[in-house]
Amino acid sequence: MEEVEVNLEAQFEEKVAKDIRIEPKDWMPDAYRKTLIRQISQHAHSEIVGMLPEGNWITRAPSLKRKAILLAKVQDEAGHGLYLYSAAETLGASRDQMIADLHSGKAKYSSIFNYPTLSWADIGAIGWLVDGAAIMNQVPLCRTSYGPYARAMVRVCKEESFHQRQGFEIMMTLCNGAPEQKKMAQEAFNRWWWPTLMMFGPKDEESPNTEQSMRWRIKRFTNDELRQRFVDMMVPQAEFLGLTVPDKDLTWNEAKNGYDYGQIDWDEFWSVVKGNGPCNKQRIQTRVKADQEGAWVREAALAHAEKRAQREQQKVA
Amino acid sequence: MNTKEWPLWEVFIRSKQGLDHKHVGSLHAADAEMAVQNARDVYTRRMEGISIWVVESKHIHASNPDDATAFYEPANDKVYRHPTFYEVPAEIKNM
Numbered sequence: 001m002e003e004v005e006v007n008l009e010a011q012f013e014e015k016v017a018k019d020i021r022i023e024p025k026d027w028m029p030d031a032y033r034k035t036l037i038r039q040i041s042q043h044a045h046s047e048i049v050g051m052l053p054e055g056n057w058i059t060r061a062p063s064l065k066r067k068a069i070l071l072a073k074v075q076d077e078a079g080h081g082l083y084l085y086s087a088a089e090t091l092g093a094s095r096d097q098m099i100a101d102l103h104s105g106k107a108k109y110s111s112i113f114n115y116p117t118l119s120w121a122d123i124g125a126i127g128w129l130v131d132g133a134a135i136m137n138q139v140p141l142c143r144t145s146y147g148p149y150a151r152a153m154v155r156v157c158k159e160e161s162f163h164q165r166q167g168f169e170i171m172m173t174l175c176n177g178a179p180e181q182k183k184m185a186q187e188a189f190n191r192w193w194w195p196t197l198m199m200f201g202p203k204d205e206e207s208p209n210t211e212q213s214m215r216w217r218i219k220r221f222t223n224d225e226l227r228q229r230f231v232d233m234m235v236p237q238a239e240f241l242g243l244t245v246p247d248k249d250l251t252w253n254e255a256k257n258g259y260d261y262g263q264i265d266w267d268e269f270w271s272v273v274k275g276n277g278p279c280n281k282q283r284i285q286t287r288v289k290a291d292q293e294g295a296w297v298r299e300a301a302l303a304h305a306e307k308r309a310q311r312e313q314q315k316v317a
Numbered sequence: 318m319n320t321k322e323w324p325l326w327e328v329f330i331r332s333k334q335g336l337d338h339k340h341v342g343s344l345h346a347a348d349a350e351m352a353v354q355n356a357r358d359v360y361t362r363r364m365e366g367i368s369i370w371v372v373e374s375k376h377i378h379a380s381n382p383d384d385a386t387a388f389y390e391p392a393n394d395k396v397y398r399h400p401t402f403y404e405v406p407a408e409i410k411n412m
Binding site (some may be wrong): 023025026027072075078079082083086087089090094095096148149159204298301302304305308309 | 321322323325342343344345347351358359362363365370379381383
């Protein structure tokens with residue numbers, strides 16, 4: 001019996017090494033399944049909670065055009081959450097359990113959404129920086145070893161690039177506007193730059209899951225690799241906007257052909273992860289309230305469907 | 318938390334006239350009508366489809382990947398089913 005197990009594991013490793021995708025009914029190690037359920041459900045939760053900081057500005061968008069765009073973006077985030085929950089369900093996770101884990105605080109979501117959106121410029125900064133960082137993280141996931149996750153990510157990535165561009169456009173409009181508008185943009189940039197760098201996760205030497213995830217080809221690049229790429233990509237864009245990166249240590253390093261950047265405040269990172277960010281409690285409360293207040297709708301829809309099915313059956317009989 | 322989860326549905330979408338419906342993912346809905354409407358909102362926000370099929374996931378029966386080798390074996394040794402098995406003289410055109 002044990003020999004069979006070893007054999008399956010070897011076959012699995014071989015498939016992964018050859019970049020053959022793992023599909024839901026294929027044999028996989030328990031730890032691989034667990035890692036994926038954790039990662040995909042956290043990813044789904046991030047999309048769902050990610051609607052909240054932006055939803056805050058839908059009714060106050062500065063024009064009808066901006067409002068329509070923001071609505072479409074927030075609707076996309078809901079869609080992304082749903083693609084991902086459905087990918088996690090192919091691994092045997094239950095939707096209700098995932099939601100319950102989010103609400104109880106057992107499951108995490110991206111800490112970036114625990115920061116408040118204080119001005120309209122924050123909506124620009126989120127699209128440009130946060131979605132920019134998300135794309136950096138997500139593009140390699142289109143080739144992740146688990147089929148349903150990879151396919152969900154292909155859809156997500158296709159839709160995400162409009163999110164980043166609309167954010168950049170908001171920033172550009174503000175930066176080309178009145179001095180007050182330019183100031184708003186700079187302040188939003190100052191607020192979001194460091195939390196965005198934290199989105200890539202802890203430093204490589206402090207990221208316990210990275211090595212195994214790389215071996216299973218769930219992850220393709222380490223946290224620090226992606227963070228470096230992001231900085232190198234964003235600095236010229238900030239320069240184009242005429243914004244100053246809020247990092248006095250930022251310098252071009254010719255030798256590595258990239259920027260050296262300052263120390264990230266890891267105490268802040270871990271504090272927000274542990275639930276003490278500016279909006280952690282508010283975000284979960286909002287989710288729980290929405291869930292509770294929608295419960296009667298879900299129950300009524302189910303009761304209605306059951307009644308209709310019964311009637312159909314009686315007709316047949 | 319509500320007591321009962323809405324059933325799970327698999328969604329298939331025809332992206333344009335003339336092509337097959339293709340599996341795109343799944344979603345929860347109370348009944349078929351709602352599943353079709355939700356599928357429109359979740360999977361066709363950018364004109365990805367012109368026709369949607371939904372089927373409750375529990376009604377899908379699938380082959381077992383563990384049996385794949387034996388299951389597809391009968392097709393494996395019949396190379397003569399492929400045109401490349403046959404030798405055609407160079408002088409023969411259009412075959």
